Amino acid sequence: MQIAVTHTHTDFDALASLVAATFLYPGAVGVLPSQLRPNVKNFLALHRDLFQVFSARELDLEKVTGLVVVDTNHWGRLDQPDLFRNRDGLSIDLWDHHMKGGDIEPGWKCQEQSGATITLMLREMKDRDCAFSPMHATLFLMGIYEDTGHLVYPSTHAEDVHAAGFLLENGADLNVATAYLSSSFDGGHTDILTKMLEFSQTHHLGGYEVGVLLMKVENGLTMLSSVVAKYKEIKGLDAAIGIFTACSDRCMVIGCAGVPEIDIGGIMRKLGGGGHTGAGSAMVRSDDAESVRLRVMEFVAEQLNRPRTWIRDIMSRPEVLAPPSLSLREARSMIEASRSRTVLVVEDGRFCGSISREECAKAKTEAQWKAPVKSFMRRNIPVMSPGDVPREALRLMVETGAGVLPVIEDGRLAGVVTRADLMLHIYEF
Numbered sequence: 187m188q189i190a191v192t193h194t195h196t197d198f199d200a201l202a203s204l205v206a207a208t209f210l211y212p213g214a215v216g217v218l219p220s221q222l223r224p225n226v227k228n229f230l231a232l233h234r235d236l237f238q239v240f241s242a243r244e245l246d247l248e249k250v251t252g253l254v255v256v257d258t259n260h261w262g263r264l265d266q267p268d269l270f271r272n273r274d275g276l277s278i279d280l281w282d283h284h285m286k287g288g289d290i291e292p293g294w295k296c297q298e299q300s301g302a303t304i305t306l307m308l309r310e311m312k313d314r315d316c317a318f319s320p321m322h323a324t325l326f327l328m329g330i331y332e333d334t335g336h337l338v339y340p341s342t343h344a345e346d347v348h349a350a351g352f353l354l355e356n357g358a359d360l361n362v363a364t365a366y367l368s369s370s371f372d373g374g375h376t377d378i379l380t381k382m383l384e385f386s387q388t389h390h391l392g393g394y395e396v397g398v399l400l401m402k403v404e405n406g407l408t409m410l411s412s413v414v415a416k417y418k419e420i421k422g423l424d425a426a427i428g429i430f431t432a433c434s435d436r437c438m439v440i441g442c443a444g445v446p447e448i449d450i451g452g453i454m455r456k457l458g459g460g461g462h463t464g465a466g467s468a469m470v471r472s473d474d475a476e477s478v479r480l481r482v483m484e485f486v487a488e489q490l491n492r493p494r495t496w497i498r499d500i501m502s503r504p505e506v507l508a509p510p511s512l513s514l515r516e517a518r519s520m521i522e523a524s525r526s527r528t529v530l531v532v533e534d535g536r537f538c539g540s541i542s543r544e545e546c547a548k549a550k551t552e553a554q555w556k557a558p559v560k561s562f563m564r565r566n567i568p569v570m571s572p573g574d575v576p577r578e579a580l581r582l583m584v585e586t587g588a589g590v591l592p593v594i595e596d597g598r599l600a601g602v603v604t605r606a607d608l609m610l611h612i613y614e615f
């Protein structure tokens with residue numbers, strides 16, 4: 187007998203992949219883990235009979251000679267891994283979009299980066315012309331949508347989007363999909379979210395904002411990852427990490443991040459868990475939540491300390507500089523000729539202020555046009571150091587509206603960061 191298995195706390199990508207395995211391996215049945223995510227459980231409560239999936243209790247697992255492992259590559263994430271781990275003559279096929287951290291050694295595998303495992307399996311189903319019903323298409327689509335955040339997570343690949351189109355062509359029902367994908371918060375969740383918003387600490391690490399909260403929660407509370415994601419979204423954080431304690435000897439660490447510099451999956455693997463760059467979790471055996479928090483912060487700092495780009499790498503030479511004695515009229519012609527639309531005022535290599543069209547607009551009389559720029563220039567513009575991160579420049583530009591940031595080293599103007607410099611860095615033109 188050949189069975190398909192997947193990770194516990196099964197999400198829609200895992201369930202969709204389990205069902206897809208029953209198409210790709212004729213005769214195989216899917217075995218549902220005992221723990222399913224609540225929305226998956228709700229979906230199966232109604233639709234289970236449409237799919238070749240069973241609980242372990244309904245089958246004789248001693249008869250299994252072949253495993254198809256989907257959406258995980260880790261024995262520890264399967265139910266009863268010891269039943270299969272060392273079984274002689276067991277054939278193992280693996281389909282997964284997690285690239286790291288696995289200890290399952292399959293005889294054959296399809297392991298590729300994609301937004302969802304089901305995308306990889308659909309490629310094969312399409313090639314083999316497998317026929318499936320609109321409700322199957324709906325389930326497969328939910329797998330793609332859930333793992334790609336409705337096709338917007340940076341982990342989304344073009345193939346995921348093509349696969350979603352293919353499923354819509356095959357009758358996937360968006361009303362059904364959205365009904366099960368939208369997770370509704372109950373009182374417990376709103377309570378946690380409120381506490382997170384009120385009591386969490388925001389750490390400023392290397393130009394990034396990371397929110398962290400330690401909290402006691404009721405045992406058995408699910409969907410905490412959606413609460414952490416919501417908290418990150420509302421606060422506009424770069425990353426959010428919740429450390430939840432439900433019983434005395436374990437902490438559940440759940441994180442999400444929106445910047446590639448903070449690899450949540452990498453942090454969770456160090457804690458014994460797993461995940462992707464953007465989201466992950468770990469169950470840590472410890473009765474000291476505070477020490478877990480310190481370890482998490484250390485791992486975040488470690489990631490942000492990896493070699494990367496600094497302001498000194500992206501700054502440019504100032505295009506136009508003016509002495510404080512230059513007349514406002516002359517400064518205006520310099521501004522008009524300049525691409526960055528700002529002229530920096532410098533005296534003996536020291537930065538004094540800046541002048542742009544806005545300041546020029548204040549001049550009304552001929553006397554004012556003849557006056558030196560120093561009486562009109564803006565003095566309070568934010569400055570940077572060569573060792574700051576580009577991210578910080580972006581934040582300052584957003585907050586102050588400045589389009590040019592002077593870079594000061596040892597009191598002297600070392601360069602400038604313009605919008606063009608930042609765009610070159612961000613988009614890697």
Ligand SMILES: [Mn+2]
Pocket residue numbers: 199200257283302303333
């Ligand atoms: Mn997945």
